[in-house]
Amino acid sequence: MERFAALLDALVYTRGRNAKLALIADYLRTTPDPDRGWALAALTDALDFPAVKSSTIRNLLTERVDPLLFALSRDFVGDTAETASLLWPQASDDAMPPPSLSEAVGLLQGMTRASVMSELPRLLDRLDADGRYALFKLATGGLRVGVSARLAKTAFAQGFGVPVEEVEEYWHALVPPYAELFAWGAHGAPPPDTGELPLFRPFMLAHPLEDAVLDLEDYVAEWKWDGIRVQIAHAGGETRLYSRTGDDVTGSFPEMAEALGFPAVLDGELLVRGTHQGGEVGGAASFNALQQRLGRKTVSTRMLADYPAFVRLYDVLILEGEDVRELPWTERRARLEALMPRLPAERFDLSPVVEADHFEHLAEIRAGARDEAIEGLMLKRKDSAYVAGRKTGLWYKWKRDPLLVDCVLMYAQRGSGKRSSFYSDYTFGCWDGDPDEGAELLPVGKAYFGFTDEELKQLDRYVRSHTVNRFGPVRETDRGVVFEVAFDSVHASRRHKSGLAMRFPRISRIRWDKPAHEADRIETLRALVRD
Amino acid sequence: MAAPFAWIRAEPHGIHVVPADCWIDPSLPVPNALVTHGHSDHARGGHGRTVATPETLAIMELRYQTREGAMPVQYGETIRLPGGVDATFVPAGHVLGSAQIVLDHAGERVVVTGDYKRRPDPTCPPFEAVPCDVFVTEATFGLPVFRHPPIEREIGKLRDALRREPDRCVLVGAYALGKAQRLIAELRRAGHHDAIFLHGALERMCRLYEAFGVDLGELRLVADARREELRGATVICPPSALNDRWSRRLPDPITAMASGWMRVRQRARQRNVELPLIISDHADWDELTATIEEVDPAESWITHGREEALLRWCQLHKRRARALALVGYEDEDD
Known part of the structure; x- marks a missing residue:
């Protein structure tokens, strides 16, 4: 726990991306299993301890500290977990020694709503102020140390000299503390098997165009739709829908889970059907309508009828077991178009290519787009493979002026x-x-x-x-x-x-x-x- | 008979000792001033007569270039002010020359602490608790989140960083009066005998400390050093110079700051500090409250800082207290 607390503090005070990468990479290399796996899970926000909420922390504190003093302190410090870590009365010297990170995780996992108010204090008594801060952050999720899940995975790749794309690829097949991932990265064991699972594959992303002018001989334009970017994957008889960040959102959109019946991984924009957008058949509603469907654990029949979802497809990554990501965009597009008849039309359509003679013409089309479901244009290099992340020169987004x-x-x-x-x-x-x-x-x-x-x-x-x-x-x-x-x-x-x-x-x-x-x-x- | 303590009044620009027409740490020029210590928000210039310890007067002379009206008084010495008020200067343990002012009048005793701390400091004599009727206390770190760690731990953090990064230097922002010298003295006490490099703005104050017998070891100016000599060294500058162009001449500095505010992570981040050193010349929460209990006054008057929380503590502990709305005191870069 002390090493993890020191890592969090170092990350708080370190600004540069490279310096943060080096700190995490060094921690992952030099910390034993399974502590480093739990730390990686914490950094990627993959842990959940349902018994511990930030209200738990407030309740524990108000049992021990005057509420007004707590409020004044919280107002000054600006962070409940940190305030609580500083206000917690220091235990006597004969407290048990501080736990390891794995032990702390195990104890947190074992807590229930009924036991947390008596068990969490015993754990806190074993830690100093920095350790208590780390424990609160760990327990309530959201470390807020300026480290994204992506950065943590990049640090893993850097620490063990493996490609980050592969880390991303295996990530969703694994659960904390990622024993197989460390066995592969640190000890050269074979990589985790991902074949028969509907896994998330890292998205290809775009850079803002800024002031560049592109040659339409090399680039193709598509509308940038105002929904949420999703990936729909089918493998081993199961379909899953993933958001940009790799979160599984299948539960909120059950109609999409039923719509893909063969092995494939497709990239597109999740939208809700609407007639008032452009007023044409097959149109999409505004983002406002889609918001009615987001973040729901159960979806009523009424919801499904009022706000039916569909995916407007951009790309294909895997088809019938064949990984086509290495192919140029033009060839993937041809496969995607050929695929459309196999998909139910009420759940899928194809994002059309925007035809323009030259770049200035395209600029006119963009300026004339009044449809609220259009955020701007995407420009994709015709010979670009589907690569994870943001590679310069391949894809650009050209947003409408605000x-x-x-x-x-x-x-x-x-x-x-x-x-x-x-x-x-x-x-x-x-x-x-x-x-x-x-x-x-x-x-x-x-x-x-x-x-x-x-x-x-x-x-x-x-x-x-x-x-x-x-x-x-x-x-x-x-x-x-x-x-x-x-x-x-x-x-x-x-x-x-x-x-x-x-x-x-x-x-x-x-x-x-x-x-x-x-x-x-x-x-x-x-x-x-x-x- | 006058109401209790009617002879001493808190006005917006200072504490007025009415029968003597004297002001304690006034923020405006007055004919007669009693000054607790040399920090500029307490020791302003332009008074007719200034009563303070010799050290504080020397610090004020350094800043204002004049000794006019200076009237020195030693620790423990009592002077008789007009109107039958006796004033005694007692160590406050804050910085060189810092004093509490003990005022006795008509059988009532008021202690004005100025700023104070309870931890040992090799650069000044320790705080002495004086029982009194009215205790006028500061509250700079008057929130229960402030518990300063032992200074040995913080000095250890600094020395660890020097060992870990021998090609860089550690640049510590430290308040020019008090903090810088205490930091140097504590480094020496911990066995650090290498030359310590100073920003030019700290030189005169360090020399003044040495003139009063505080040993600071070998001090050199950054301006006189070659870049190579600064690798692996400790460099001290005023907090304002930390992120200034001045620091570009240093070899890849690790930015540190010695301050009680460093207890709060986001305070450190707001100042771009990589190595926060929680070192304060003020009493922390536990010391503020313990001191009130030790002095056990009939009333506590809380002058500046986070008075709301300390007031609440007094209320919870059935102690009479009030907050004074004084102007002009700052949250210095302690």
């Missing part, structure tokens, strides 16, 4: 993590009429990024010196600052008083120069709704 609106800062809330103590989450509004005639501001959205660290400091200072009201961690500010807010789309919403909800809002510019009464009105924003 929409912009001028809003007035209304409320600010303190951030967490590295922004603890800074007022960094901003709620902003638009006027519900003419402000010179006494109109009011109505909140239209909330954003916490898009500004630089320097601008954050300026805004923090502004908020502190222009507070007119306090509500717990939230400060209401005078209506003096205008934000130019960028967003991808805006939808009708009953959750907000303004009746509108922005998608992906971010602060595009701080308009210190602009008087608040010149900010936009609600009707300007409402005119942009395309539901």
